[in-house]
Amino acid sequence: MTKREIRQAPRAARRIVVKIGSGLLSDAEDGGKIRTRAFGEIARQVAQLVAARREVVLVSSGAIAMGSRTLGWSHPGRSIPEKQAAAAVGQIGLVETYRKRFARHGLEVAQVLLTRSGLEQRERFLNARHTLQTLLELGVVPIVNENDTVATEEIRFGDNDNLSATVVNLVGADLLVIVSDVDGLYREPPRDGQPKPPLFDVVEHIGAEVERAAGGSERAFGRGGMVTKLEAARAAARCGASTVVCNGRRRDIIWRVAAGEPVGTLFLATDRLASRKHWLAFTTRTRGALEVDDGAVRALVEQGKSLLPAGITAVRGRFGIGDPVACVAADGAEVARGLVAYSSDAIERIAGLPTRRIGTVLGYSNGGEVIHRDDLVLSSPSADAPRDPHASNA
Numbered sequence: 001m002t003k004r005e006i007r008q009a010p011r012a013a014r015r016i017v018v019k020i021g022s023g024l025l026s027d028a029e030d031g032g033k034i035r036t037r038a039f040g041e042i043a044r045q046v047a048q049l050v051a052a053r054r055e056v057v058l059v060s061s062g063a064i065a066m067g068s069r070t071l072g073w074s075h076p077g078r079s080i081p082e083k084q085a086a087a088a089v090g091q092i093g094l095v096e097t098y099r100k101r102f103a104r105h106g107l108e109v110a111q112v113l114l115t116r117s118g119l120e121q122r123e124r125f126l127n128a129r130h131t132l133q134t135l136l137e138l139g140v141v142p143i144v145n146e147n148d149t150v151a152t153e154e155i156r157f158g159d160n161d162n163l164s165a166t167v168v169n170l171v172g173a174d175l176l177v178i179v180s181d182v183d184g185l186y187r188e189p190p191r192d193g194q195p196k197p198p199l200f201d202v203v204e205h206i207g208a209e210v211e212r213a214a215g216g217s218e219r220a221f222g223r224g225g226m227v228t229k230l231e232a233a234r235a236a237a238r239c240g241a242s243t244v245v246c247n248g249r250r251r252d253i254i255w256r257v258a259a260g261e262p263v264g265t266l267f268l269a270t271d272r273l274a275s276r277k278h279w280l281a282f283t284t285r286t287r288g289a290l291e292v293d294d295g296a297v298r299a300l301v302e303q304g305k306s307l308l309p310a311g312i313t314a315v316r317g318r319f320g321i322g323d324p325v326a327c328v329a330a331d332g333a334e335v336a337r338g339l340v341a342y343s344s345d346a347i348e349r350i351a352g353l354p355t356r357r358i359g360t361v362l363g364y365s366n367g368g369e370v371i372h373r374d375d376l377v378l379s380s381p382s383a384d385a386p387r388d389p390h391a392s393n394a
């Protein structure tokens with residue numbers, strides 16, 4: 001494929017997740033004033049896409065920004081409960097504004113509020129998938145946000161960039177468009193008063209150079225800086241979807257991205273993980289870790305094998321059957337994660353033993369594998385899976 005053909009790839013996407021950042025819907029410089037025009041622009045472009053027989057799911061931030069405004073605050077809430085309160089107030093206006101703007105184009109919208117802890121349960125994940133699929137079949141535009149009311153700091157996605165990547169997996173989208181108020185990923189972090197550095201045009205692999213360029217930036221009303229956008233692009237890539245990060249203040253930007261114009265930064269899709277494995281790697285959080293020896297690392301990484309009790313040297317954390325758990329090497333690096341067939345208590349007792357002794361030691365057997373290969377996903381290449389709190393030796 002030529003460079004031009006690669007750049008035009010988004011043109012072929014049928015199902016598109018469009019993530020709208022708070023920075024686009026409100027004006028930080030103007031005390032968080034809501035930019036109602038932006039809603040109209042989004043609705044117009046999405047309606048054009050729907051008319052061209054493409055399916056669109058919106059993931060929209062802006063509840064906290066809108067709620068703060070309604071409550072007459074000049075800040076987005078100082079504490080988590082204040083932010084949650086602002087989100088609860090603002091979500092109404094957010095969806096209502098979209099509803100009115102989409103109605104002008106004869107389209108209905110639906111409000112879908114998701115939480116990470118809900119989606120960690122496979123059954124609920126599948127339920128959310130069915131609902132979203134049905135909405136799309138009905139020609140309705142789903143508008144997704146995190147359910148901030150119940151999502152406390154430890155359990156939340158926290159930023160809609162990561163949420164939007166999970167939505168890519170939920171609906172099997174082939175393109176993620178992250179619409180923000182920056183033009184794309186700059187080759188180095190832009191500095192105030194200096195000319196803007198050049199953008200990355202196409203990113204094939206999110207490695208150290210790209211991560212460095214993303215630096216760290218948090219905005220007043222939105223949560224995500226470039227770092228969370230990279231996380232989202234990486235997760236979407238492993239789902240077989242490419243991602244474009246672009247500036248929503250530019251005219252017709254969503255339409256232009258979907259038409260394959262070379263705007264913003266395009267992150268290419270990589271190898272596609274099966275949806276269930278993607279869920280395991282990017283939506284669930286691990287409940288503990290199993291330290292494994294070098295032989296087990298080789299069996300998992302090089303030979304595509306399951307994890308047997310013999311290779312386990314230590315158990316960290318407490319977890320039950322079916323919970324997601326990290327497999328970490330002796331140096332603390334996460335090599336894989338998977339759903340365990342035994343509880344942490346049981347694994348403590350069978351760690352290091354040959355498989356045939358499971359039955360005698362425990363008095364029962366759930367099978368010879370502590371994590372079956374079908375329930376396991378490798379964390380490499382590179383740092384593809386999110387970092388794991390149990391995975392360090394410290």
Ligand code: GLU
Nearest residue numbers: 062063064159160222223
């Ligand atoms: N859920 C938050 C809101 O609607 C936004 C989180 C984010 O900006 O990523 O305000």
